[in-house]
Amino acid sequence: MSPLELVAFLLVALAGGAVALERDPKRQVVALSFMGLVLALLFVVLQAPEVALSQLAVGGVLVPLLFLAALARTGQRREP
Amino acid sequence: MTGRARAVVVVASAALAAAFLVPAFAHLPPLDVYPGPYGDAVEPISLAERKTTNVTAAVAYDVRGFDTLGEETILVAAVAGVGMLLRPGKRKRHPPAAEDRVRDLQRALDASRPAVRLASADVLPVALVFGTYMTLHATQTPGGGFQGGAIIASAVTLIYLGWDYTAWSRLVSERWMDVVEAFGMLVFLALFLVPLALGQVFAANWMPLAKSGKLGSGGVMFVLNIGIALAVAAGFVLIVAEMLRELHEPEQPS
Numbered sequence: 281m282s283p284l285e286l287v288a289f290l291l292v293a294l295a296g297g298a299v300a301l302e303r304d305p306k307r308q309v310v311a312l313s314f315m316g317l318v319l320a321l322l323f324v325v326l327q328a329p330e331v332a333l334s335q336l337a338v339g340g341v342l343v344p345l346l347f348l349a350a351l352a353r354t355g356q357r358r359e360p
Numbered sequence: 361m362t363g364r365a366r367a368v369v370v371v372a373s374a375a376l377a378a379a380f381l382v383p384a385f386a387h388l389p390p391l392d393v394y395p396g397p398y399g400d401a402v403e404p405i406s407l408a409e410r411k412t413t414n415v416t417a418a419v420a421y422d423v424r425g426f427d428t429l430g431e432e433t434i435l436v437a438a439v440a441g442v443g444m445l446l447r448p449g450k451r452k453r454h455p456p457a458a459e460d461r462v463r464d465l466q467r468a469l470d471a472s473r474p475a476v477r478l479a480s481a482d483v484l485p486v487a488l489v490f491g492t493y494m495t496l497h498a499t500q501t502p503g504g505g506f507q508g509g510a511i512i513a514s515a516v517t518l519i520y521l522g523w524d525y526t527a528w529s530r531l532v533s534e535r536w537m538d539v540v541e542a543f544g545m546l547v548f549l550a551l552f553l554v555p556l557a558l559g560q561v562f563a564a565n566w567m568p569l570a571k572s573g574k575l576g577s578g579g580v581m582f583v584l585n586i587g588i589a590l591a592v593a594a595g596f597v598l599i600v601a602e603m604l605r606e607l608h609e610p611e612q613p614s
Contacts, residue, residue: 282390289385327391329502330416333494337510342596345517349603353610 288322295319309347316340411569412499412578420504421581422565428584429552432591436545439595446602480522487515491589498585499578505585509592516597525608534601537594544591551580551587 295315302308316339323332361369389395406418420428494501495508520528555564567579575582 330504330507333503333507334510337507337514341514341517342510342600345521345600346603349600349607353603353607 284325288318288325291318292322305351306348309344309351312347313340313344316343412581414499414501414504416502417498417504417581417585418578421498421584422578425552425584426562428588429548432545432548432588435592435595436541439541439598442599442602446606477522480518484515484518484522487511487518491515491593495585495589496575496582499581500575505588506592508585509589510596512589512593513596513600516593517600520600520604525604528601528604529608532597532601534598534605537598537601541591541594541598544587544589544594547587548584548591551584 292315295311295318299308299311299315302311316335319339320332320336323329323335394400402419402423403415405423406412406415412418412422491508491511493508494503494511495505498504498508516532519531552562555566556562558566560566565579565581567583569577569579
């Protein structure tokens, strides 16, 4: 495995760990977005640019946005 | 389970997983060694016969176009599922009352960050153009209809992120997104059905193939990617629009 691949894999592992170890859901969403970015980087290193582009848009922007909307909605119900 | 017990379980499972994963990763063949027959069979076809330099697009939209048809149907079905869950049923939605709208607008203005608005205003048109570029160059460079559509959808969400829900609801019409998504899907399906009328196979590449490397190469793939981009962009925007409407216009119990 080349050093670049190794670094990419380690980054993904670290980002995933950060998402799992963070307790506040709102921060988890930001960590999730960062993990999407790092995952896209990994896909580029593994020579799959098409997958990386899809991952960047979906995992980096759209899924975290949906999470945030859902979090805001469930937080809304507690307000008087 | 106490924190300490949880930590023990995590370390033990990580060690077990590592015992399998590390030798597996060490024994992975390097990236330039390709053993399989499929790539060698597909690569000469895509350049010589289909005039496409983007081999992945040639596989996804021509050689295996049928798979992509299934995938797009899945996406449309998922969007329909979200719509089924979140659209108003018998209970009519009540858009917020006038004083609530003023209060929300005031809150949004107080909370809005000019830097975010500026960044959104700068990035939005660039991202729209980039998504369109990626869709149109599907057969030449990595990317394609799905990627371009996802990027366009992400750009449209910047309207909400940079401004507020009022701007979003005024600029993004769910009905139009419905139409665009259905139109994109229909374009896809129609392009696959036309060769049947021409006496060819289902999903045959029946349009004239331009020179490879030029815009519009790949025949039917060029139009297919445009259809996919429309369907995907509209689909994603629809999902986000439904979720945001659920957030900002909650159902009032009647």
